[in-house]
Amino acid sequence: MRSKDYADIKKSFKPLSPVEMVRVALVNGINPEVEHNSDERKKYLGLLKEFIESSNANLDRLFEFLQESNADKRNTKAIGGIRTTVHYDSKRWKELNYKTLEENGVIMPLKLNRSDLKGLAQKLVDLPRHKVIGLSQPIEREGIDYLKHIPPRQKFVLNGKDVVVAFAKEHGIELPGGYLKRGGPPPVSIYKALADAGFTIKAAMETGTGVIRTDDYLPRDISALVVKHLNGDELRMHHHDYVESAEFWLYARAHELEIAETLGDRLKADGDKYVLSVYDTPSKSRMNLTHRVEICYLPDFKDPKNKTLEWMKTRVSCDCEWALNLRNFSFGLKETKHTAYTLETHGGMVILQLQTGEDGILIESPKNMNPIPTINFSRFVDVIRYQLMQGHKNDDYVKETGIEILANEFWKIFGLEKMYWPKEKVANKILDGFY
Secondary structure, rough: EOOOOOHHHHHHOOOOOOOHHHHHHHHOOOOOOOOOOHHEEEHHHHOOOHEOOOOOHHHHHHHHHHHHOOOOOOHHHHHHHOOOOOOOOOEEEEEOOOOHHOOOOOOOOOOOHHHHHHHHHHHHHOOOOOOOEEOOOOOOOOOOOOOOOOOOHEEEEEHHHHHHHHHHHHOOOOOOOOHHHHOOOOOOHHHHHHOOOOHHHEEEEEEHHHHHOOOOOOOOOEEEEEEEOOOOEEEEHHHHHHHHHHHHHHHHHHOOOOOOOEOOOOEEEEEEOOOOOOEEEEOOOOOOOOOEEEEOOOOOOOOOOOOOOOOOOOOEEEEOOOOOOEEEEEEEOOOOOEEEOOHHHHOOOOHHHHHEOEEEEEEOOOOOOOOEEEHHHHHHHHHHHEEEEEEOOOOEEEOHHHHHHHHHHHHHHHHHHHOOOOOOOOOOOOEEEOO
């Protein structure tokens, strides 16, 4: 995540409009920390002078200050006022000339080829901070509901037949013939074999890497990870929510915003199996606002052999505006009513909090239903958020569905090892600045 003001929670999670993206890119163009040559930095300085109402002398001072490798800290305060002038929300900006910006390489127009979303994802991985890609059309195809009535081909089912068959083959598990014909979530009859083989959500995702790279899945634009329940309900999860949950969890800790359990193990059934846990989490729209998260049936994050398959029946609901708690909802070919749950940002934060030790350090578990993103993947999501536009209107930034589709393309290219379970500490790198 990038922000110019982490003290303001609403601004921290604010998407940038295309105009603001270009403004940020122009300022990054004079910063030597963004790797490009000095001639290009001077070209960007000229563009800043064209599009900002400020004296050339002030912008020259800012430029010279940034070029100094060991800039005198005492001068930082003196230059602060000029920096404020070039912030993306400054009133000093003039109307941008998109043709000029394209001619000078600030905006890179790209005709979207939906049969090569993998190619777009690859371009984004290597995109420097002083460039913005301008797509010819939105990533989502018209006529497809990627959010609510998601077609089967736009879902990746983590406990679906394709993943279960591949996992069973890897571990020598014999599957019933009836299951091979009908598909769906795995039958109870093989639960013990799956649990003994360690079919955690991490194992399902790792096996899924091979599946999503097959010829059947490569052309698909996938907008949701799905866990199917035996009763036909489903839990939907998203890569961008995994990233945002980690960002917001770190943000909450830095600003002493509490994730509080309000109802826990007082409600039990079947021995030690929790029926319901309720948590109050911070809101990303206001400091003094909380959201209620209800979670049923979570894996045991501490004991590797206990509740291994619990993730296949986890239910999550949140009262925030971003959660889809679709009850009595029809999906698929039949008109049977089901519930589609969503593990969005606040639910993910709860899962991260449950894995935090007394020393405040997050203990990563193979059962983690909100895996920690790597720096590479976190920055890839940032590039989509802040350097990819789909037009010139204020809301022509890439929405969450588009981010999710490209995140799954990243998965196809690089695999999970580039996305989650980092070997390095990432806490001080995920929350970044714009400049």
